[in-house]
Amino acid sequence: MCLPLLNWGQTGGLPQHIKASSLTLRAGDNIGKSSAQVITKTISEKDAIWLRLFFKDVNLGVNSTLTITSKLDGAKQILTTSNIKDWKNSSAYFNGDSVILELSIAPGETAIGLDVMELAVGDPSLQIKSQCGSVDDRVDSNDAAIGRIVPIGCTGWIITNGKLVTAGHCVSSRAEIIEFNVPKSNPDRTIVHPGPEDQYPIGNFVTPYTNQPSQANDWAVFTASANSLTGQTPIQAQGKSFNVVQSAPGNNITITGFGTDTGIDNQTQQIHTGPLSSVTNTFVRYRTDTTGGNSGSPIIDTATGNAIGVHAYGGCTGSGGSNSGERATIPAFWDAMGLDGGGNPPTDECTGDVSSFPFSESFESNLGQWKQATSGDDINWTRNSGGTPSNGTGPSAANDGSTYLYVEASGNGTGYPNKRAILNSPCLDFGSLTSPKLTFQYHMVGSAIESLAVEARTNNTGNWVSVFNRTGAQGSDWNAADVDLSSYAGEASVQLRFNAVTGDGGQGWQSDIAIDAVAIQNGTGNPDPSCPTLNFNDFQINAYANQDSSGNNSSVVSGGSGLSLSNNTWKYITLNYNVTANTVLEFDFSSSAEGEIHAVGFDDDNALTANRYFKVHGTQNYGVTNYDDYTSGTKKYTIPVGNFYTGNMNQLVFINDNDAGSGNTSIFSNVKIYEGSCGQSATAESLISALESVTPILGDESENSLLNTRIHPNPAKSRFSIYINDYVKGNINATFYSVLGRKVGQKELKPGVNIVSAQSLSLGKGIYLIRIDSEDGLSTQKLIIN
Incomplete structure (x- = not known):
């Protein structure tokens, strides 16, 4: 019997040395109760490629912060009492040989401070590469679901439920980080780290490898904390994941990961496809190029794009051998990923054959043909009338009839945190539909609302694809959803599911999510629901970016239909909205005097993005200026946002920029956001085409x-x-x-x-x-x- 060649784990640990530090940042004893204090110090290590800091005796109080800034590229990280625990009392990686530490001590907080006990100092690398055959056939890749684990020097990847996978020998109790959107390395092979906004501290992990090291146990499933700057988890930020299956692969295997190399390609993302060598219920072997650092890469079935396991070992030579990894068929590995009912589930397949539309359900008597998931979730949807049992969350009554469905989040460990509820549709035959769509009402209010998604797949196979998603509180009223399903037109078997996740933290019970009046129909049938005016009483008015002056400079007017901004004011409301090619923004505008910028637009972060703000008035040449024509009185604007940009947004920004500080008031009122049709019988596409389709005219002045x-x-x-x-x-x-x-x-x-x-x-x-x-x-x- 022939035995496979002895393999070796393919890590590519970062060249580094650890240096003790005695740097201390502590509050002075004489700070007043109403005074703030800032302590700034610099750490430098000559010839360091990068620096990482490890802390002890940390006390950041309630509102005090530690800001770390790279002197090389200006990358920043802000640590607080809550997120420094996620980072296990360590920092992100900072490029260069010097960082600035700024301890900001909030008024009234005492004994604030920390000690820097160790520095991880990046050293030049002298490693060389190896691969199958005489030629390295890897090429550059940019798969958003795959990241680099440091300092061990491995690869990790996101799966459909948000968990992450790597090799078992790649995880340890030492604070490790997974990095995404990794830049090219320096010409001398020394790596470059992405900014702290793309670094995530690794949290809990599950692997049998640490207690029983063996090739059959060399897999690990782990979590990563939300980023300390963006607040997003890896799957939220990257927007991509791998579908993991247990089926046997085809003839070719693709490996994508962060293997070692020469020059600027060292430990950056590369990809190669090679022939399958052999497959068992535990291992898969292949002649695909990998090097140190590829441990933890997904083993991808080239024919389908699905992940079938995790790469862990090198064994290729120029004349033979094979690289290898563990298959997802290992029972403990599959269980740890928690993918039953998600990704490519063997259960919860749709049944029935709904071909008559509109097909509607308001859950007045029962669930109708909709069914609770039997796997892949934690709790069920509940039929209810009137209010939910918990104060401060859930609707007070149904939207249609007297009954609705909701997810009850009460109960620590049972209703929250992060408990999932899935409701599956019957099989939907869209063979005769040219523009199918889903409409429903949803209600999301509470201090800890997490997320509601609608997902689709065909023929009971393949990935679940998100077609609708809302995160966070969406106001105290029912909201109308109009979801375009035209990409599924002509399909004979389509399944939809409502996928709700309850909140996290101590207030997780305040995250009841409800749905009602679910209907599926052809888009040219009944008219779309009317598009309501935003009620600003349903939203918190927040200061935007670093532009908002202090003071009470905004107010809700006209019973909630208007937002008044005075002096130098930038505000936003949290509004999760998928801007499509058919999205229209409609509003009335008036202003008592002209400032620098009067504008409105969507955004997806709390930083200035000038090409998303539609300027209607002002002396400064800033933003999208196609509609800059306001003169006096009240003027209605109807802006086809989808002609200018698309994408998932979470903020609606209102701007009354007046650096002089006072002297003008602007009112944005009767604000509507809709998908072209807005209650009319014509299609969204025909109405959007009637609006002016223009090339953006961008201002050339910065808001600096x-x-x-x-x-x-x-x-x-x-x-x-x-x-x-x-x-x-x-x-x-x-x-x-x-x-x-x-x-x-x-x-x-x-x-x-x-x-x-x-x-x-x-x-x-x-x-x-x-x-x-x-x-x-x-x-x-x-x-x-x-």
Whole structure:
């Protein structure tokens, strides 16, 4: 009997050394109860490729924070009491040899501080590569579901339920991180880390390998905490996952991962496809190129794109052998992934054959032809009339008739946290439909609302595909959903499912989610439901990005149908909406005086994205300016947003930018968002085509408050002033350079007038460049000293 070649685990650990540190950041004893304090220190390690910090004796109180900034590329991470636990008292990876630590101590908080006990210091790498055959056939790849695990130097990947998979020998109790959207390495092979927004601390993991190391046990399933900057988990941020199946693969195997290499390709994502060598119920072997760092990569059946296991071992040579990994058929491995009922489930297949439409259900007597899932979820949907048992969550009554369905989130460990409820449709025959669609009412209110999704698949096989998704509270009223299913037109067997997840944390019981009035019909049949006006009383009005001035500068008017903004004001409401090619934004606008920017638009983060804001008035050439034609009175705007951009958004932003600070009030009222038809019998496509389809005209001015920075007098002799706009946010730092680029001084500034002594900075006669940095941007000024 021939035995396979002895294999070796394919890790590619980051070259590094650990160095003890005695750096301490602690609050002063004399800080006043109403005073804040900021302590700034710098850590530098000569010739380090990257740095990572490990802390002890941490106390960040309730509102105090630690901000870490790379001096090389400006990447930031903000740590708090809650998220530093997820990071196991460690930081993200920061490129370069120096980082700035800023401990911000909130007023009234005492004994705040921490110690830096160790530094992980990135070293140059001297490793070489190996692969099947004489030629390395891997090429660049950018699969969003696959990440790099550091410092061990492995690969991990997301599966359909949000969990992650890697090899068993790739996990340990030491704080590890999985990185996505990894950039190319440096020419000398030293790796470059993505920003902290793409790094996730690895949490719990399940693997038998640590107690019983063997090739059959070399798999691991793990979780990753939400990112400390974006608040998103890997599957939410990346928007992609692998469907894992237990079926045997075809003739070719694809491996995608972060193997070692030469130059800029070292430990960056690469892919190769090679022939299958053999397959058993435990192992799969293949002649596909892999190197150190590929451990944990998904084993992909090239014919289907499904993952069938996890790569763990190298064994290829130029003349024979094979690389190998563990199949998903290993019972403990499959159970740990928790995929029964998800991905490619063998159960909960749809039955029946609904071919007469409209097909509607309001759950007045029972579930009708809809069924509770028998696997893959934790709790069931419940029929109810009137309010739900829990205060502060759930509807007060049905939307249609007297009964609705909802998910009861009460009960720590039973109703929450993160408990899933799935409701499956019967088989739907869309063979005669040209534009099928799903309409329903949904209700999501509570302090810990998680998510509601509608997913679809065909012929009882393949991935569940999300066709509708809402996350977070959606107001106190029932909301109408109109879901386009035209991509499934002509399909003889389509199944839909409602997939709800309850909330997390101590208030997780406040996450009841309800549905009612579910209907499936052809899009050219009954008219779409009317599009209601937003009621601003149903939303919290939030300060947006770093642009909103302090004070009570917004109010809800006209019984909830309008939002009034005064002075220098940027606000947003949380509104999860999938902007499609047919999405229309309609509103009335009026303003008492012209400021710099009056605009509205969608966004998906809390940072400025100028090409998403539709400017209707103002002196500044900023944003999408196609509709910049307001003069006076109240004017109605109907903007085909889908002509300009599409995608999943979670904020609706309202702008009344007036850096002068006061003197104008703008009102956005009767705001409607709809998919083209808005209660009319015509199709969304025909109505959207009737609106003006134009090329975006983008303004060429940045919303950078530092643009108004002034130096006086200039030229100066011994003293001069630097004026900073009052609305610049955060820390403001000025760095002085000679005309030859040598750094000669640094000074912290504040909004308003800053008096500077040339003598205190040792500035002699000459010409200098001043680089001024803040959260609002960057400004470079020239200074002449006579």
